[in-house]
Amino acid sequence: MRVEVIDTSELGDRSYVVHDGRTAIVVDPQRDVDRVEAILATKALSCEAVLETHIHNDYVTGGYVLAQRTGGAYVLSGADPVDFDRVPVEDGAVLNFGALRVRVIATPGHTDTHLAYVVDQPGSADSPAVFTGGSLLFGSVGRTDLVDPARTEELTHAQYHSARRLSSMLDPDVPVYPTHGFGSFCSSGSATGGDSSTIGAERARNDALTAADEEGFVAALIANLTAYPAYYAHMAPLNRQGPTAMDLSAPKVVGPQQLPHLISAGDWVVDLRERTAYAASHLDGTISIALGAQFATYLGWLMPWGENLTLLGETAEQITDAQRQLARIGIDRPDGAAVGAAEYLAAGRLSSYPRVSFPDAAHALGLGHTHDHGHPHGHHDRNGQVVLDVRRDDERAVGFIPGSAHIPLHSLLARLDEVPPGRLWVHCASGFRASIAASLLARAGREVMYIDDTYDTAVAMGLTSTRIELQDESERDAGLVRG
The missing domain is CATH 3.40.250.10 (Rhodanese-like domain)
Structure with missing residues (x-):
């Protein structure tokens, strides 16, 4: 049994393709499923199932679309209210896909209906692997204030027990594969990141497993919760509806003479250039969010949801990269794109600051x-x-x-x-x-x-x-x- 890791560093998340050389199971895929499909094609794998550990709060899932495209079973908690057909599962369920077996473990805390999946290959000498989503992370656990701030303490207690239940059920050498915890705002406490971990390693370092007592753990986790992006409020509703495929085709072209009118109208015109270039010279009224690992997080956090958005970049590739990042958080189509920053700067009123x-x-x-x-x-x-x-x-x-x-x-x-x-x-x-x-x-x-x-x-x-x-x-x- 092998596990392919798909890292989405821009959001601090990971997705996984688990396979036996022929049959694949995909866990918590991001919306840009072309990355998953490339692995399936390269390794000649048949996707038999897509597993969701929970209804995600920090990104739009690609699971619904991937299951439709591949014909794989779409597996998530039967207690989640959703607008589409799925394979509903609950604690203790066992599913078989090819030579792979999936055992379902309820791990509430990050969400009420959160699940972990233990995947193994019966008859193989390989160790099982546990896919923990937003439950047991590297060094800590997922945050517990996203479902309802008023229920944070209740869910933190649940998260504590879920982490300890997983630890008690699994052997020390079982690899741990979380979805969050690599920079995601869905993580909490002292999440460490890193490339790998095991149940044994987590017993030695994880906040939930090393805390002297439950009340101390709960108090410490709640005290360390920080602000999280405003766009999170829109992710779970979108994921319950069954998100559509992302569209990365080129947006409408906005000409140099049109851009000042959009700025005057109060639209968000976001300049993707490096912050040093922006400070030196930019179109008056634009907003600087340099294209990089944190681009979508902060644009989605700051821009009012549904606001008109035009992207200003130096190349068409920059626009496409920005689109991919934004589509992951449900900002599907920019209203326009302006390519060739120098041309636009020459046509408008310029500003700068030291x-x-x-x-x-x-x-x-x-x-x-x-x-x-x-x-x-x-x-x-x-x-x-x-x-x-x-x-x-x-x-x-x-x-x-x-x-x-x-x-x-x-x-x-x-x-x-x-x-x-x-x-x-x-x-x-x-x-x-x-x-x-x-x-x-x-x-x-x-x-x-x-x-x-x-x-x-x-x-x-x-x-x-x-x-x-x-x-x-x-x-x-x-x-x-x-x-």
Whole structure:
């Protein structure tokens, strides 16, 4: 029995093709099933079944389409309300496909109806393999607040028991193949990523299996849950309907003279170029989301669902790549595409903003001076200059630049009226999110200085403090006043 891994690094997920050399079972396929079909064709495999561990919240499944195309059985929990025919299964079910056997194990927590699948080849010396979806991950487990935030504690308890049940049912040498946990926002805790793991390895390191007690595990997991992309709200409904095949044909061409009208109308015109090129020169009113591993996550997180979207790229290949990423999260067809960025830049009104480093900001604003600590909950207006931190709340809680304002990128559009007046020096952890934030703020008419630098640089320069340090200083100051 062999397992082929299909990595979707852009979303932090993996899909799997399990086979015996002739018969294949596909687990949790992404929507772009051409990658699965290529493996089936290359290895001359017959897809006899498509298994879904759960109704996914972070991507549109390709399982329904793949089962239709191959004639394979489409297997998922019988308790999931869906609008299509499937092979419904429940805890304890056993299915056979060719020489492969599938045992179904209920593993609620990430969702109510979550399943894990143990696949083996009876009569073979090969070890079984367990496909754990969003249940047991490498080092941790799937997040438990996606079904209903009000039920997070209940589902976290369920996740704890599911992980321990899997561990108790399987031998230490059984390989573990999760769907999430490789950068996906569906993971939680200290998910480690990596290429492989086993039940034995997870017993030694997994949060759910090493926790001293259940209540401590539940409290720690809930405390570490972070914000997740807004588009997640649309994924499960789409997956329950039976998603259609993705369409990667070229979108309607938007000419250089049309683009300014779309921008004026308030459409999302997204420039796919590198953030450095965008900062140096871009069409006024466009938005910078550089095409890369995080492109679809942040466009889907920030753009209002159903908004008119035009992609501006340097090549047709960039547009197609962006389309593939967007179709995985249910943004099926851009309304238009503009290919040949240089031609479009020459035809429109151009803007730019300075791209600076933390040393530049420290020199210009006097960051890091001993008098600059201020109060951890407020910000300093440095003669009309404001440092704006667009990292998440959990990142900010670890440390920040004293006196900086804070609005997470994913909240920025809804909170534009809270952005302090003045010139904005915008930073994040690596420069990527700050590039998006700078473009959104410039689009809103604000003057920005884009800090294209890592937060580690600010730490190394002594520009940052932890919240504890600031609270201690505030308490000392308060004590002096009282004394």
